[in-house]
Amino acid sequence: MSECMNLAELLDGPRSALLRRRLRARLAAAAARGLLSVTLDLGAGKDERWLDVDLAQAQLNWWARPTEAGRDSPQRTGAGGDFRLAIGSAMSFTSAGAARFSALQAAFSGLAPVWEHDDWQHTGFVPAAHIGFAFAENTENTRNAADSADDLPNARLLVPAILLANRAGRCTATFSCAVREGESAIERWRSALRAAQSPERAPERTPAPAAAASVVRRRSAALADRAFLARARAALAAIAGGGVDKLVLARSVYVDSSKRIDPAALLAALADRHPECTIYGVGEREQCFLGATPERLVSLRHGLVEADALAGTAWPVAAANPRAASVLALQHDKNTHEQQLVVDAVRAALLPLCAVLASPTPAEVLQLRELQHLRTRVRGHVRPGVGLFDLIACLHPTPAVGGVPSGAARHWLRSHGDRRGAWYSGGIGWIDRDGDGEAVVALRCARIKGSEAELFAGAGIVAGSDPAQEFAETEAKMAVIAEALRQPLGQALRGVPGQVSRSA
Numbered sequence: 001m002s003e004c005m006n007l008a009e010l011l012d013g014p015r016s017a018l019l020r021r022r023l024r025a026r027l028a029a030a031a032a033r034g035l036l037s038v039t040l041d042l043g044a045g046k047d048e049r050w051l052d053v054d055l056a057q058a059q060l061n062w063w064a065r066p067t068e069a070g071r072d073s074p075q076r077t078g079a080g081g082d083f084r085l086a087i088g089s090a091m092s093f094t095s096a097g098a099a100r101f102s103a104l105q106a107a108f109s110g111l112a113p114v115w116e117h118d119d120w121q122h123t124g125f126v127p128a129a130h131i132g133f134a135f136a137e138n139t140e141n142t143r144n145a146a147d148s149a150d151d152l153p154n155a156r157l158l159v160p161a162i163l164l165a166n167r168a169g170r171c172t173a174t175f176s177c178a179v180r181e182g183e184s185a186i187e188r189w190r191s192a193l194r195a196a197q198s199p200e201r202a203p204e205r206t207p208a209p210a211a212a213a214s215v216v217r218r219r220s221a222a223l224a225d226r227a228f229l230a231r232a233r234a235a236l237a238a239i240a241g242g243g244v245d246k247l248v249l250a251r252s253v254y255v256d257s258s259k260r261i262d263p264a265a266l267l268a269a270l271a272d273r274h275p276e277c278t279i280y281g282v283g284e285r286e287q288c289f290l291g292a293t294p295e296r297l298v299s300l301r302h303g304l305v306e307a308d309a310l311a312g313t314a315w316p317v318a319a320a321n322p323r324a325a326s327v328l329a330l331q332h333d334k335n336t337h338e339q340q341l342v343v344d345a346v347r348a349a350l351l352p353l354c355a356v357l358a359s360p361t362p363a364e365v366l367q368l369r370e371l372q373h374l375r376t377r378v379r380g381h382v383r384p385g386v387g388l389f390d391l392i393a394c395l396h397p398t399p400a401v402g403g404v405p406s407g408a409a410r411h412w413l414r415s416h417g418d419r420r421g422a423w424y425s426g427g428i429g430w431i432d433r434d435g436d437g438e439a440v441v442a443l444r445c446a447r448i449k450g451s452e453a454e455l456f457a458g459a460g461i462v463a464g465s466d467p468a469q470e471f472a473e474t475e476a477k478m479a480v481i482a483e484a485l486r487q488p489l490g491q492a493l494r495g496v497p498g499q500v501s502r503s504a
């Protein structure tokens with residue numbers, strides 16, 4: 001861990017001169033209204049997760065796939081994982097409303113042809129833009145094109161000023177700027193790196209001993225809990241009435257810590273505890289939206305599209321043989337029906353965009369640290385001209401986070417006070433300069449602000465659901481963050497999952 005890089009020093013000395021030379025060489029030939037990215041090879045062998053930063057800052061985005069094999073990395077070093085830290089913005093587009101994804105697709109299509117890349121050391125890294133969007137498109141009460149989801153824009157495509165990556169042990173730094181900015185970008189990059197580097201942190205943050213003294217308490221939410229149970233009963237009535245087949249209900253819970261919560265320490269804990277998930281953190285105006293999700297919405301690579309249909313949840317309840325008990329629970333008709341609805345909707349959404357759509361894989365049990373889900377993968381080859389945002393527009397929201405049928409479910413949720421903070425159950429991902437990329441569903445997450453965390457979770461209601469059981473399921477999902485909060489803070493999170501506290 002002592003090998004971790006000091007971000008503030010990344011552009012001191014020879015690297016800065018090198019970057020200036022590369023910029024000079026490329027700027028002359030680049031389109032005046034274009035974007036230029038230069039990648040520097042930072043070498044192999046570093047155990048670098050890029051977490052030595054304060055993530056409650058504007059426009060810091062962190063992403064990790066701890067177990068990714070690094071399939072795109074031409075020089076594997078044996079180490080696994082894909083870790084990225086995006087700092088600042090070279091260019092960004094925001095949108096809201098029903099056409100938000102087509103607006104971002106158009107923005108990307110305009111940008112890609114004028115996005116120059118200098119990879120003079122042949123790292124193979126392709127510069128990429130960060131994607132994020134809220135669950136709802138906010139057509140109602142839209143104030144402006146970037147209508148916010150609690151400080152985050154409704155949908156955003158952001159080319160970071162600096163993108164630090166560690167893929168399969170090979171580290172690169174990609175610096176991007178608008179061509180018109182010219183060499184002055186170097187000073188801006190240098191200050192962005194200095195600002196991002198957390199002054200008081202030890203590299204690769206381990207829990208700070210002082211944090212062990214803090215106490216985390218859950219705020220009382222008896223009314224909100226009752227409201228969730230009432231909505232679940234109303235959802236069952238709507239399903240029985242025949243208007244909808246499935247509705248995913250969301251809720252949130254607030255916890256307060258006696259000390260400031262460190263988002264980077266929390267992300268480190270999530271990456272350690274959930275290596276099979278995608279761990280993400282989005283810093284924005286002294287807040288951080290973060291989580292560890294098991295669900296990929298869609299990936300597009302060289303024309304090959306893959307989407308997950310994830311649904312049905314089980315978690316250990318009995319002490320005797322908890323894992324066996326939860327697998328059995330997962331095979332209940334209610335769970336298989338709930339998941340089949342997602343498979344059917346994902347296939348139907350992809351069909352018009354694909355030249356070939358393979359049969360879905362058989363449903364498998366996805367075993368996470370505590371939770372289990374049923375997962376099916378749907379794969380196909382897209383038609384020429386279909387881009388990542390086109391796929392997102394057709395797939396989101398899948399019935400894993402919305403309902404079936406989609407339009408009626410969304411209408412029902414809106415009219416029954418469904419409120420989803422930040423980007424919970426929206427998406428987070430990347431699109432690279434070639435148009436390849438992916439988005440995950442932003443689940444198992446929280447918004448961190450100072451010493452406060454708002455934890456989000458939802459559960460799918462179908463015929464036969466038991467409201468109390470669905471409430472317990474949301475508790476089990478929130479435990480992903482609650483337990484990780486406990487780890488870096490080194491103390492018990494009182495009254496938070498594991499146990500189900502119900503007030504009906």
Ligand SMILES: C=C(O[C@H]1C=CC=C(C(=O)O)[C@@H]1O)C(=O)O
Pocket residue numbers: 248295310311312313373399400401425443444456457458459460477
């Ligand atoms: C909506 C959530 O999970 C979805 C993903 C997997 C299983 C789910 C379920 O069993 O209800 C949900 O559809 C959440 O974690 O907040």
